Amino acid sequence: xxxxxxxxxxxxxxxxxxxxxxxxxxxxxxxxxxxxxxxxxxxxxxxxxxxxxxxxxxxxxxxxxxxxxxxxxxxxxxxxxxxxxxxxxxxxxxxxxxxxxxxxxxxxxxxxxxxxxxxxxxxxxxxxxxxxxxxxxxxxxxxxxxxxxxxxxxxxxxxxxxxxxxxxxxxxxxxxxxxxxxxxxxxxxxxxxxxxxxxxxxxxxxxxxxxxxxxxxxxxxxxxxxxxxxxxxxxxxxxxxxxxxxxxxxxxxxxx
Numbered sequence: 606x607x608x609x610x611x612x613x614x615x616x617x618x619x620x621x622x623x624x625x626x627x628x629x630x631x632x633x634x635x636x637x638x639x640x641x642x643x644x645x646x647x648x649x650x651x652x653x654x655x656x657x658x659x660x661x662x663x664x665x666x667x668x669x670x671x672x673x674x675x676x677x678x679x680x681x682x683x684x685x686x687x688x689x690x691x692x693x694x695x696x697x698x699x700x701x702x703x704x705x706x707x708x709x710x711x712x713x714x715x716x717x718x719x720x721x722x723x724x725x726x727x728x729x730x731x732x733x734x735x736x737x738x739x740x741x742x743x744x745x746x747x748x749x750x751x752x753x754x755x756x757x758x759x760x761x762x763x764x765x766x767x768x769x770x771x772x773x774x775x776x777x778x779x780x781x782x783x784x785x786x787x788x789x790x791x792x793x794x795x796x797x798x799x800x801x802x803x804x805x806x807x808x809x810x811x812x813x814x815x816x817x818x819x820x821x822x823x824x825x826x827x828x829x830x831x832x833x834x835x836x837x838x839x840x841x842x843x844x845x846x847x848x849x850x851x852x853x854x855x856x857x858x859x860x861x
Contacts, residue, residue: 611638624795625738626691629670633694636671643673643733647838650827651731651764652677654840658760661728664709665689665754667718667747668735672699675711677731679703687712689721719746723754730754730761736804744809748816748843757847761818765806766838767831809841818843 612620612635620628629636636642655677662685664678669688678686686709690696696713703711716722719739730751739747751761769776779801790796813820820843824836831837 611635621789621797622793623797625798627795628797629690629692630694633671633692633698636695636698637673641734642671645673646827647733647764647825648673648677650825650838651733651762651840652680653827654823654825655681655729655731655760655762655842658842659729661760663687663727663729665723665727665730665751667721667730667732667751668738669699669713670695670733670735672702674731674733675699675703678729679706679709679711681729682709685709685712687714687723687727689714689716689718691715691717719743719750721750721754723750725753725756727754728756728759730759732763736763736809737799737801739803740798740800741803741808744812745816748813748818752816752818752845755845757845759845761813761843761845762840764825764838764840765804765809766828767835768805806841813841813843817845819846820844 612632616631616635620631623631632639632641659681661682664682664686666672666674666678666686666688669675669690670692672688675686675688686706688696688699688711690699690713693715696715699711699713714722718735748761755761769779771777783800783802786797786800790798810820820841823840823842824830825838825840826836828836828838
């Protein structure tokens, strides 16, 4: 992270003491040179898993950042792709990354993911690495907005990793980070919401179902399996069901 191209320790400290929006405006010029950018292997595995569920016409990247996930949508969508983010700095990075895109065209919209300004406009929505910025109480508004943005039959998909075991150093690192962030937010304003342990799969599936989605999981086999046979990573595939039509069983077609 602390390379000539990445942010300095001081820059990260200033970001951490800012709001989420301002922090990412500051980090945007060097964001793609940090570990926070979604790795290409995650993007590629997601695109491969979603391809059989298409074709898709219009795609939406929720919290698109500097535009890495927009590349996934450009592979899968035939007509247009939209990225939305609350940070103007991150959107500027996405605009540079996809300058000149024509097929499909890329639109960028500044918007809060908890109040998306779309209505039945997309066939596919994705999001990568952003859910730590939303508290559990904010998930219903987030998922309801995505559900509203999708057309009937549309898909909302995002990758999730298997939770680290208590014996893993990663478990304790995430626990320590979240504890430190809670202390920071108790003592400093504005808050910077970023947690690693506030997006448990069980609760997320419940909130998606309450928003009106039919939820399924696809293993991302590129990442292998744990000793107990469970996948190290999965793709959550949440479908907004189309209204049932006479002669067609509900839920027919591509399965999530």
